[in-house]
Amino acid sequence: MILLDGKKTSSDIKIEIAEEVKKIKAQGKKTPHLAAVLVGTDGASMTYVGAKVKACELVGFESTLIELPEDTTEEKLLNEIEILNIDNEIDGFIVQLPLPKHIDEQKVLMAINPDKDVDGFHPTNVGRMTLDLPSFIPATPFGIMELLERYKVETSGANVVVIGRSHIVGRPMSILMSQKRPAGDATVTVAHSRTKNLPEITKKADIIIAALGIPEFLTGDMVKDQVTVIDVxxxxxxxxxKKRGYRLAGDVHFESVSKKASFITPVPGGVGPMTIAMLLKNTLLACSYKN
Structure with missing residues (x-):
């Protein structure tokens, strides 16, 4: 069994990006600049945005953090987005989700300039990705594809089951895995909460991507030997x-599934670290269009 080490792989990617940034600066070209908008004081969001800012510093990016209070109006947030849309210094930006309940997330995502949408959530980027055209791929699916590719997991002709159909992970993963690309060419089944006889489906899978948000849902008796498992x-x-009163659990029961798996991601340290690395990669790509 081989662990798909997202922590190490993301570190490798950051080193590669840092080298690229050094070359850009040496040539007198524009330094990549990522901005993040944080509304409110959600603890997880603050931690995640802080990690993004730190990652920017590590690779030599410029970064801007815009912090807005919890009671910020939708109109005020949309105005901030428009300022970022027209600021030529900003190559890409993200609006950290979730947003306060009085703000329409879809309306906010639609307002972002697709050329700066380094989260890859705008319908223009989703459509371009679906048509296999150059686009910003959502960071988590992008990270999963990178892990599969770098660990040389055989995907061509593989039977892949994606559990979960969210716009952020499940649906884009099903599209990417079926496309003609290094970590693609697979036959994909999308399963979800209404799927009947799910264990019968997962037992036939060569690769399982679990992204449904139910702790330790996928167990050893639901998979076959030599399966590859991605736990989102x-x-x-x-x-x-535990000293802190809790532990972090993935959607996969690691102890039982890892005994059968040929490749598996740990939680934490698997898919999570890859998300920020691929956000940086998207920002570098956005900047390259200007340089």
Missing amino acids: GITRVDDVS
Whole structure:
């Protein structure tokens, strides 16, 4: 069994990006600049945005953090987005989700200039990705594809089951895995909460991507030997034996599934670290269109 080490792979990618940034600066070209908009004080969002800013510093990017209070109006947020849309210094930006309930997330995502949408959520980028045209691929699916490619997991002709159909992970993964690309050419089944006889489907899978948000849902009796398993989930589960009172669990029951797997991602340290690395990669791509 081989661990698909997202922590190490993301570190490798950041080193590669940092080298690229050094070359850009040496040539007197524009330094990539990523901005993030954070509305409110959600703890997880603040931690995640902080990690993004730190990652920018690490690779030599410019970064801007725009912090807005919880009671920011939708109109005020849309105005901030328009300022970022027309600012030539900003190559790409993200609006950290989730947003406060009084703000329409879809309306906000639609307002972002697709050329700066380094999260890859705008319908223009989703459409271009679907048509296999150059686009910004959502960071988590992009990271999964990179892990599969770098670890040389055989995907061509493989039977892939994606559990989950979210716009952020499940649906884009199903599209990417079926396309003609290094980590693609697979036959894909999308399963979800309404799927009947799910264990029968997962037992036939060569590769399973679990992205449904239910801790330890996929168990060893649901998979076949030599399966490759990508665990996208991460949930805090109460655990009195831990000093902090909880542990982090993925959508996969690691202990039982890892005994059968040929490749598997750990939680934490698998898919998670790849997301920020690929956000940086998208920002570098956005900047390259200007240089």
